[in-house]
Amino acid sequence: AITILRITRGRELTTFINNEMDPVIQNAVKEISNGLIYFLGGELSNAEQAYLCTQLAAQRIIGNEQPNQKTGLHTKLLAHILQYINDSYNYDLRNDEKLKRDLTTHLATLLTRLQFNINTPNPLLDDIKQYYPFAYDVTLYALRSASTLLPYPISEDELGYLAVHIGVSLECNYGTSHHRPTQVLIVTDSGNSTVRVIETKIMREFPQLKFNRALSLQEYETLENIDEDFVITTIRLAEKNKPVVKIAPFPTPYQLEQVGRLAMINQTKPYIIERFFDERYFIILNEKISQEALFKKICKKLQADGYVTSDFYPSLLERESIVSTLLGEGIALPHSLGLLANKTVVVTIISPQGIEWNAETKEVANVIFLLAISKADYEEAIAIYELFVTFVKEKAT
Secondary structure, X not given: OHHHHHHHOOOOOOOOOOOOOOHHHHHHHHHHHHHHHHHHOOOOOHHHHHHHHHHHHHHOOOOOOOHXXXXXXXXXXXXXXXXXXXXXXXXXXXXXXXXXXXXXXXXHHHHHHHHOOOOOOOOOHHHHHHHOHHHHHHHHHHHHHOOOOOOOOOOHHHHHHXXXXXXXXXXXXXXXXXXXXXXXXXXXXXXXXXXXXXXXXHHHHOOOEEEEEEEOHHHHHHOOOOOOOEEEEOOOOOOOOOOEEXXXXXXXXXXXHHHHHHHOOOOOOHHHHHHHEEXXXXXXXXXXXXXXXXXXXXXXXHHHOOOOOOOHHHHHHHHHHHOOOEEEOOEEOOEOOOOOEOOOEEEEEEEEEEEEEEOOOOEEEEEEEEEEOEHHHHHHHHHHHHHHHHHHHOOOO
């Protein structure tokens, strides 16, 4: 529709180069071109066809059986990302075959989008940064370290999509991994990444649930009976023989409560507070202070007590310069690039007057949790981040 409108208003492309003409996509474009003859009075020009080929290539889902999956820049990028996460964070995801398949498919089309500057907005970016801060950080650093392999800059939107894949794998491999008898069916038409967001989010809240399968609306409608205990869906469904809970990709507290009634569970992690919070590192700041001065003051104390080395302070500043660590609700979560601490501790800083956290947006942080996490505690790192996600969600906390 956009193509027809653009061409009929005199905005037809006269030059566009796409050297990678996939025969399957070429045939599809020919068919589409023939279908547009009625509206345009003739076939699409070669430039328009090349442009349409690029658009299709950038959005396709590549099957694992295709030979171009085995070689190319995307496979080098995948290997680098997984190796970096293993070296810097101690999380070994290199044998997660599902993650490798998902990322290989995603990276192949991502590189096409980057090459032709095709922007794909991520409507869930803010939610991903807020609810998956650890996975977002891990992905951010991994991509940053792969800058020599990436010939094009990558947007935050695309970074967010990749973070979902990494976050799901981290949860599956290093989160709650034991199975529970309660089985769940997921129904959505929003695609694979949405299914995995829901799966991980619900699994984190209700670890006794087992996700049996994910179906589209059409597949669900053909079922006579549901074998699972209940259904979680993002779209309106006709209830069959089992209860249905409708939720958003990032569920609201009310929606989680509905799932909880069916799951019958309540899980907390008080040991995180007991183990990593220290009375000596609970600070109330009544004076005005800049973010940089605060970091310098805290790092000096941490270094003197043997928690960090001199590398920690510059890494803290560098991390903040990339993307603000303000989660929302006046809560900030500053930390280094990677797990650099000798020992893990959370520094809690209360600032009634507020500390300017973002010079551009003038956002202020009143509660700061400065994280110094060691590689030895990498398995607890996800849980530590999760605690602060809970603080942001539960405003009363």
